Amino acid sequence: MMQCPKCSGDMYDNRADKPSPKHPDYKCKDKDCGHAVWLKSKDEKPKGAPAAPRARWTALTLMEVYAACLKVAIKTVRAQLGDEVANADILAATATLFIAASKDGPPPPRTDDA
Numbered sequence: 001m002m003q004c005p006k007c008s009g010d011m012y013d014n015r016a017d018k019p020s021p022k023h024p025d026y027k028c029k030d031k032d033c034g035h036a037v038w039l040k041s042k043d044e045k046p047k048g049a050p051a052a053p054r055a056r057w058t059a060l061t062l063m064e065v066y067a068a069c070l071k072v073a074i075k076t077v078r079a080q081l082g083d084e085v086a087n088a089d090i091l092a093a094t095a096t097l098f099i100a101a102s103k104d105g106p107p108p109p110r111t112d113d114a
Contacts, residue, residue, distance in 0.1 A: 004028040006035040069097035
């Protein structure tokens with residue numbers, strides 16, 4: 001039998017017949033105390049649980065994403081400003097695109113079919 005962590009009295013064991021997860025697993029028998037305990041089930045995620053870990057960047061994925069951003073920046077900046085564009089403008093656009101692309105984490109791994 002479980003003892004109440006608040007008053008050290010005996011507790012009811014409601015695990016076998018509780019009607020819903022909102023009802024406590026244990027409840028103090030002392031009505032003046034009324035302390036209740038909920039146990040976490042194995043399948044239940046605690047409230048505020050962190051999201052599943054994201055994939056990590058590798059040097060290869062960083063280079064691939066940056067190269068793709070560079071190609072888009074060259075094409076877009078040249079279309080807007082002409083062929084006489086400064087390299088600094090292309091690099092600034094590349095950096096902006098790379099930052100935006102990298103906010104969601106690295107792209108999913110490629111398969112040989114892709």
